[in-house]
Amino acid sequence: MDDSQVRHQETLQVSFLSSTSYRVDGSVSGLIEPGAIYTSGVPIQVAGVEFTLSGPAAAGDLYRIDVVSTGRAVDDAIDRILRVRSDLAGAFRQIENAGDADDANLTERTVALSDLEDLDVASEIGDLSRNEILRQAEFNVIGQIQFARDRVLEFLRRVLVEGA
Numbered sequence: 001m002d003d004s005q006v007r008h009q010e011t012l013q014v015s016f017l018s019s020t021s022y023r024v025d026g027s028v029s030g031l032i033e034p035g036a037i038y039t040s041g042v043p044i045q046v047a048g049v050e051f052t053l054s055g056p057a058a059a060g061d062l063y064r065i066d067v068v069s070t071g072r073a074v075d076d077a078i079d080r081i082l083r084v085r086s087d088l089a090g091a092f093r094q095i096e097n098a099g100d101a102d103d104a105n106l107t108e109r110t111v112a113l114s115d116l117e118d119l120d121v122a123s124e125i126g127d128l129s130r131n132e133i134l135r136q137a138e139f140n141v142i143g144q145i146q147f148a149r150d151r152v153l154e155f156l157r158r159v160l161v162e163g164a
Helices: 072-119 121-163
Strands: 006-016 021-026 031-039 044-046 049-051 064-068
Touching: 031 044, 049 064
Parallel strands: none
Antiparallel strands: 006 021, 006 064, 021 031, 044 049
16 A cells, blocks of 8 residues: 555544534544534535535534545645745745854954054054154165265275276
């Protein structure tokens, strides 16, 4: 017997409490409908099943309806549920990833803000001024070295030319 032949069965029992009301019990589910109004020819919908009774009813009337579904139908329903669950899990992962990216971005911005708040402007301006003075002193020293070199070279030329 393959899966398509496996049967899942429940018997619905419709019991009339009076000529205008009934209750429905399931052989597996137990009490399904504790009390409903009966109107001849109007469809009755219970536990995913629709059926119609016609004619007058009397207290104590009893009807049994066998509801059968195959294993294939149950498997198809489970497959649909699993697909939806998988889609939801994927969407949830995307939301989590977006949240993680937001958390990382927030951390980076918090560090940058902290660095700006900790910045000592007066100290930084002092460092900048000191570095500018040092740079100017370097240029002056380099200029003096070049001037001294030129004087030494000129002296050596004169000594060599006059001495020759």
